[in-house]
Amino acid sequence: MKIKYDVPIKKLSPLPLDGIFSEVIYLESLKEVIEFLKEEKEYYFLGKGTNTLPIVSRVNTPLVIWKNSEILINEKQIIVSGNMAIGEAFQKVRENNFSNFIGINTIPGTIGAAIKNNATFLNYSSFSNLQGVLVISNGKTKYLRADEIVKGYRKTNIEGIVLLAFYAPIKIDENYKNYIDYICNYRKKQPFKNTLGSIFKNGKMPAFKYIESLGEKYFENKCFISEKHFNFFEVEDGCKPEDIYKLILRIQKDVYLQYNCLLELEIKLLK
Numbered sequence: 001m002k003i004k005y006d007v008p009i010k011k012l013s014p015l016p017l018d019g020i021f022s023e024v025i026y027l028e029s030l031k032e033v034i035e036f037l038k039e040e041k042e043y044y045f046l047g048k049g050t051n052t053l054p055i056v057s058r059v060n061t062p063l064v065i066w067k068n069s070e071i072l073i074n075e076k077q078i079i080v081s082g083n084m085a086i087g088e089a090f091q092k093v094r095e096n097n098f099s100n101f102i103g104i105n106t107i108p109g110t111i112g113a114a115i116k117n118n119a120t121f122l123n124y125s126s127f128s129n130l131q132g133v134l135v136i137s138n139g140k141t142k143y144l145r146a147d148e149i150v151k152g153y154r155k156t157n158i159e160g161i162v163l164l165a166f167y168a169p170i171k172i173d174e175n176y177k178n179y180i181d182y183i184c185n186y187r188k189k190q191p192f193k194n195t196l197g198s199i200f201k202n203g204k205m206p207a208f209k210y211i212e213s214l215g216e217k218y219f220e221n222k223c224f225i226s227e228k229h230f231n232f233f234e235v236e237d238g239c240k241p242e243d244i245y246k247l248i249l250r251i252q253k254d255v256y257l258q259y260n261c262l263l264e265l266e267i268k269l270l271k
Contacts (some may be wrong), residue, residue, distance in 0.1 A: 001036065009059070009241070013049045014108065016194060016237040017244075019057040025064045030081060033066050038139040038159065044270055046163055047110035050196055051117070055245040056271045069201045073098070076212070077131070078169055082112025082162035087125075098169045099176055100129060108189050108197070111195060112162030118151045122186065127151065134164040154201055154266060181238060190224045194235045199248065200263040207231045207263055210255045220247040 004026070009019040025043070027033045043062045046052060069084035073096045080089050090105035104114055105123020113119070114126035115133060130146045137160025150157040190197075200207035208230035211218070218225040222239035224247075226232040233244060248265070256262050 001028070003030060008056055012046065012063070012065070013052070013054065014194070014196065015235045015237065015244075016137055017052075017054065017057065017235065017241050018238055019241050021054075021056060021063050022060045023062040025062060027064060027066050028068050030070070031199050033161075033163065034136060034141065036064070037119060037136050040139070047083060047113045048108060050107075050109045051113060051267050052242060052268045052270055053267050054241040056241055059270055067198070073169070075169065078167040080111050080165050080167070082110060082115075082133075082165060085109070086111055086114055088114075093169070096169075096174070097172050098166050099172045100170050101126075102179055103183055106183060111165050113161055115149075115165055116156055116158045118156050119154075124183075129168045129170050131166040131168055133162050133166070134178075135159070135160045135162050137161070161267055190229045191232050191234055194230050195226065196267055198266045199230045199233055200231055200251075201266045203259075203261050203263060209261065210259060210261065211251060214254055214258060216254070218247060218251060219230060220244070220250070223247050225251075 004024045005022065007021045007024045007095065009017045009021060012021065012024070027036055040044060043064045046063045046065050066083040069088070070081045071084060071092050072079040078093060078098070078100060086101055086107055087105050089111055090101040093100045097181055103121045104126050106113060106121060107119055109119065113124070115130065119126045127146060132143055132145045133149070134141060134143050135158055141163070144158065198207070203210065211230040213262060220243040222236035223233055223244045226234045233247065235244065239271055252263050
C-alpha cells in the first residue's frame with residue numbers, strides 16, 4: 001500500500017480539471033484490497049473515474065485505487081478482476097477468440113462498475129453470460145450468482161465492491177465483424193475526449209431530448225454541452241470542478257421548470 005498526498009485531479013480523472021485530491025491510497029493486489037476493505041474507514045473507491053465528478057477544487061474524501069488488474073481465460077470460464085477496464089478485458093478475450101464484453105467495450109469504465117451499475121449499450125449488457133461475482137461489503141466477502149442479482153435502470157442490488165466477475169466464454173461467430181462495425185459507427189455520434197459520458201439518467205423521454213428542447217447553448221466557463229450529444233459535457237483544460245457542478249444545477253433547474261421533471265444524475269459527485 002502506498003499513500004500520496006495532493007494529487008492533481010487531472011492525473012486520475014478523464015477530465016482535465018484544475019484541483020487536488022488530498023489523499024490517494026494505492027492498493028496493488030486483490031489480497032491487499034480485501035485486507036484494506038475489512039476495516040471500516042471513510043474512503044471513495046475510484047475505478048477509471050468515468051462516472052465520478054469532483055465538485056470542489058480540493059477533494060478531502062480519501063480515494064482508494066486498486067492498481068493491478070488480472071484476467072484468467074480458458075475454454076470453460078473467464079475470471080476477471082473488477083478493476084479491469086472493460087476495453088482491456090474485451091481485447092484480452094478477443095485474442096483468445098471469444099467475444100465477451102462486445103458492445104460494452106466502448107464504455108470507458110471497469111468491469112466491476114459496469115456490473116454494479118447494470119451498464120448497457122444498445123442491446124449489449126455487462127450481464128451477458130455472467131455466471132456470478134465475488135463482492136466485499138462491510139468487510140465480508142460473498143459470492144452472488146447472476147440470477148441473485150436484481151437489476152434496475154443503471155443500478156443493481158449489489159452492495160460494496162465487485163472483486164471478481166465470472167463469465168462463460170462466448171465464441172466469436174460469423175457476425176462478429178458486423179457487430180463491431182455497427183458499434184463503432186454508432187459511437188461516432190458521441191464525444192470521446194474530455195467527457196464523462198452521459199450526465200443524466202433518462203426520464204419519461206431521453207435526457208438529451210429534454211435538454212435539446214430548451215433550445216439553449218449551455219456553457220459555464222470551460223465546460224459546455226456537447227453539440228454531438230446533449231447529455232454529454234465537454235471540458236477544456238483548466239476547467240474548475242465547481243463550474244461543471246453549476247452547469248448541472250442550471251440544467252436541472254431549467255428542465256424542472258419546463259417539464260416538472262427533475263433529471264437524476266448518472267454520475268457520482270465527490271467532494
